[in-house]
Amino acid sequence: MKVKRKLKQRSKKEQRMARDVNHCISKKIVEKAQRHSSVIALENLNGLSKNKQKSKTVMKPQRQRLGRWSFFQLRQFIEYKAQMNGVPVVFVDPKYTSQECSSCGHIAKENRKTQDHFECVSCGLVANADYNASLNIRRRAIVS
Known part of the structure; x- marks a missing residue:
């Protein structure tokens, strides 16, 4: 009985910590957008199936950690803080943001060499995969 109580206490502590981190992250994002008079662009991850979250490109321990992280909560915090501050x-549609070249627009699985390395097979652009995806999200936000 004692063990179950300790585990419950620990999970509540982790939830409070994650909530605090989400508040801090969302506050900084909204403050920066407000300071630069810009728009916040997020991928619309509604309806993301559990199968897609269990991608083979992510190691199992990392997959478990990311699966437990409260992205929806972070999104909610960003939305309400942005609305309060007029941001x-x-x-945007998340389809192929990590496989699309931000320079030429070519989409291929082969563009994503590793989890963090992007190299376009069409034009040869080499970049950090997350940075390349963020450029694609920005472009899609501007177009919409």
Whole structure:
């Protein structure tokens, strides 16, 4: 009985910590967008199936950690803080943002060499995969 109580206490502590981190992250994002008079662009991850979250490109321990992280909560915090501060939030289609070249627009699985390395097979652009995806999200937000 004692063990179950300890585990419950620990899970509540982890939830409070994650909530605090989400508040801090969302506050900084909204403050920066407000300071630069810009828009916040987020991928619309509604309906993301559990199968897609269990991608083979992510190691199992990392997959478990990311699966437990409260992205929806972070999104909610960003939305309400942005609304309070008059910062627009735009949601874009997440399809192929990590496989599309931000320079030439070529989409291929082969562009994503590793989890963090992007190299376009069409034009040869080499970049950090997350940075390349963020450029694609920005472009889609501007177009919409």
